[in-house]
Amino acid sequence: MFRFISFIKFLFTSNNQHGIHSPFVYDYITKCLYHQKNIKLNKTLTVFVKSINYFKYKSIFLVGDYKTSEELIKQHCANISFVENNPDVILANINDLKSINLNTLSNDCMLLLDGIHQNQKNLEIWKNLKAESHVKVTIDMFYCGAVFFRREQVKEHFKIRI
16 A cells, blocks of 8 residues: 555656756656667666666676576676676665665766665665765656766756656
8 A cells, every 4th residue: 555655646746857957867867768668677677777778887786686687687788797896887675775885886886776665664765865965866766766976966856757
């Protein structure tokens, strides 16, 4: 029931690319997330694969249950390497966030978190993460959330329907 109510609230408070004033986020949404490439994966993995290709990431770190997704990701991103230190992008469930040292992530690193609206506890973790001083841009897509640490960017939070 929580997830359903959370989804209804999300629909009323989210938008699409219209009204996005950040060039970085606008380009990411229109050229990556809304790009009509037909990828037959769940929403989070689809966002992940599209993001890898869009940002031309070379190294990824899969945390927790997502370690089993290596083969699926390799099918869509042939030139990717799987690392545990200094990755370009990280995929994790929000419950696995405590196993990631956010202070060591690079300026250009992207963190994609699954399950942010799964329950009240996860939503609280997401809200606390957004408040962190080194987190500059977050994009709540209901199914998952993207976190960017771009020091050159003003702190902004977006809710985008995908």
